[in-house]
Amino acid sequence: MEYVVQTTNLSKRFGKESAVIGLDMKIRKGEIYGFLGPNGAGKTTTIRMLLGLMKASSGTIQIFEKDLNKEKINILKRVGSLVENPSYYPHLTAYENLEALRKILGVPKTRIHEVLEIVRLTEVANKKVKGFSLGMKQRLGIAASLLNSPELLILDEPTNGLDPSGIIEIRNLIKQLPAETGMTILISSHLLTEIDQMATTVGIVTKGKMIYQDSIESLRMYAQQKVLLKVSDSEQAWRSLLGNGIKADWEDGIILLSEHSDGKVAKAIHTLVHEGYSIYRVEEEKRSLEDIFLQMTTREKVI
Numbered sequence: 001m002e003y004v005v006q007t008t009n010l011s012k013r014f015g016k017e018s019a020v021i022g023l024d025m026k027i028r029k030g031e032i033y034g035f036l037g038p039n040g041a042g043k044t045t046t047i048r049m050l051l052g053l054m055k056a057s058s059g060t061i062q063i064f065e066k067d068l069n070k071e072k073i074n075i076l077k078r079v080g081s082l083v084e085n086p087s088y089y090p091h092l093t094a095y096e097n098l099e100a101l102r103k104i105l106g107v108p109k110t111r112i113h114e115v116l117e118i119v120r121l122t123e124v125a126n127k128k129v130k131g132f133s134l135g136m137k138q139r140l141g142i143a144a145s146l147l148n149s150p151e152l153l154i155l156d157e158p159t160n161g162l163d164p165s166g167i168i169e170i171r172n173l174i175k176q177l178p179a180e181t182g183m184t185i186l187i188s189s190h191l192l193t194e195i196d197q198m199a200t201t202v203g204i205v206t207k208g209k210m211i212y213q214d215s216i217e218s219l220r221m222y223a224q225q226k227v228l229l230k231v232s233d234s235e236q237a238w239r240s241l242l243g244n245g246i247k248a249d250w251e252d253g254i255i256l257l258s259e260h261s262d263g264k265v266a267k268a269i270h271t272l273v274h275e276g277y278s279i280y281r282v283e284e285e286k287r288s289l290e291d292i293f294l295q296m297t298t299r300e301k302v303i
């Protein structure tokens with residue numbers, strides 16, 4: 001199976017307003033796909049369409065290489081989801097809440113223990129949910145979404161409202177899931193830093209359009225680093241580097257090396273020292289992923 005999820009030209013309009021515009025989403029098996037975008041970008045609308053909760057205005061959705069419109073029930077049986085504020089019975093325990101769902105899904109009772117174990121709620125399984133912290137409720141929501149042993153798990157902003165330690169806990173939990181079960185995960189967030197360490201692929205949307213979709217490594221390449229050199233007689237030193245075949249720029253008395261592998265940096269420094277220049281500073285400048293994300297989502301240009 002090439003893609004677990006593939007949308008083609010998926011669009012959704014609310015009256016005159018377009019919430020999702022021509023979205024081509026591609027998610028491969030076993031990936032953790034980070035679906036990123038600022039508030040109002042169209043993430044929830046897209047997810048609701050993927051789960052058959054909302055009809056697309058145009059375009060197609062294929063899940064497990066089947067048309068969602070034609071085989072909705074068969075497809076959704078194999079999908080688990082957690083979409084904004086799951087509802088629980090507060091006066092029931094975690095176990096009883098899962099038991100209520102289990103009956104509807106028709107899965108064996110042993111599965112409740114398994115999912116409680118996965119989300120590390122076994123110890124509080126018999127406590128009433130009304131006493132749970134937000135983080136515990138989110139974990140219970142993930143447990144519920146795992147009951148049917150889904151091949152595709154869709155989580156809409158699962159870390160929303162959690163404190164930093166809650167975010168880390170959910171992140172670690174999600175990271176371990178595909179490795180254990182071969183599951184494919186789609187997780188949405190408005191913060192790149194939140195999913196940076198778990199996603200293998202990212203899709204970035206803004207104003208309903210996908211502006212970036214590729215591996216997290218490729219995104220990191222955009223965080224291109226620069227190596228800056230502060231040296232004596234910088235302009236002359238720069239010319240001397242060029243004369244030695246080393247690519248560099250010169251700006252405001254600072255030399256910027258174009259190639260920054262260890263070997264290239266060492267060669268540049270060696271050349272300068274050899275020619276009698278003093279090296280005062282060697283610095284690395286890096287744009288953070290968050291800077292890039294902000295730049296992309298405010299600039300709107302497709303890259």
Ligand SMILES: Nc1ncnc2c1ncn2[C@@H]1O[C@H](COP(=O)(O)OP(=O)(O)OP(=O)(O)O)[C@@H](O)[C@H]1O
Nearest residue numbers: 014018019037038039040041042043044045046190
């Ligand atoms: N039922 C609806 N009726 C009218 N407009 C809607 C409806 N649902 C969403 N929208 C609009 O569609 C756009 C996208 O909203 P959506 O909730 O999908 O964004 P999002 O990326 O999930 O943002 P958030 O992180 O805030 O949930 C917004 O402009 C929103 O106002």
